[in-house]
Ligand SMILES: Nc1ncnc2c1ncn2[C@@H]1O[C@H](COP(=O)(O)OP(=O)(O)OP(=O)(O)O)[C@@H](O)[C@H]1O
């Protein structure tokens with residue numbers, strides 16, 4: 001693993017048992033992702049985007065090959081070690097926000113810090129800062145039911161970034177949002193990437209998301225069909 005990579009995958013295959021047989025969801029995947037990349041997995045439904053993202057995040061394990069995320073060999077680690085890696089160094093953003101309905105915005109964002117055993121005073125400081133980052137300071141005491149979809153997703157982003165993870169994995173983060181909110185949350189993530197060098201990997205088929213990506217990895221039938229670096233001028237903020 002070179003110093004600068006956050007993900008290294010070699011000759012990886014993923015098979016799922018289906019009935020008495022197997023379905024091969026990922027075939028011969030070789031992939032390196034460097035620190036501070038802003039990259040996305042794109043491709044048709046069923047091409048393996050979520051499966052690959054879950055394997056990078058240690059939520060699922062490969063059937064064959066090597067997977068190393070943030071310096072940890074995911075094949076030779078225990079369930080508990082992978083959970084600790086996720087808790088301390090990764091952030092997750094999903095299509096369906098996954099906020100706890102009885103908790104306020106503050107409490108939802110605070111959760112990763114409680115799990116990481118950060119003390120109360122430091123916790124408060126980091127939560128307030130993360131909520132400022134996503135522009136939700138005026139909603140800090142609201143519960144998810146009182147928020148719009150865009151505000152829910154911004155809360156989920158604050159929760160994903162509050163412990164300043166090295167790597168954020170986002171699976172269809174804009175799928176439930178309108179165009180304006182989609183652009184808003186993408187701009188927040190571009191800024192995080194630029195200012196904190198946080199690495200991002202998206203799984204998406206949203207053209208709006210693709211417009212912000214600096215590298216697009218195309219999956220087709222579980223294989224990397226194309227891997228392109230996008231040269232683009234600095235984004236307007
Ligand atoms: N647990 C599982 N058991 C069996 N097959 C699975 C399982 N999870 C995923 N698959 C299959 O693996 C393939 C890839 O699924 P995956 O969810 O990674 O696709 P995707 O590219 O994220 O699609 P979408 O754009 O619809 O989210 C699909 O054919 C899916 O049916």
Ligand SMILES: [Mg+2]
Nearest residue numbers: 049050051203
């Ligand atoms: Mg998916």
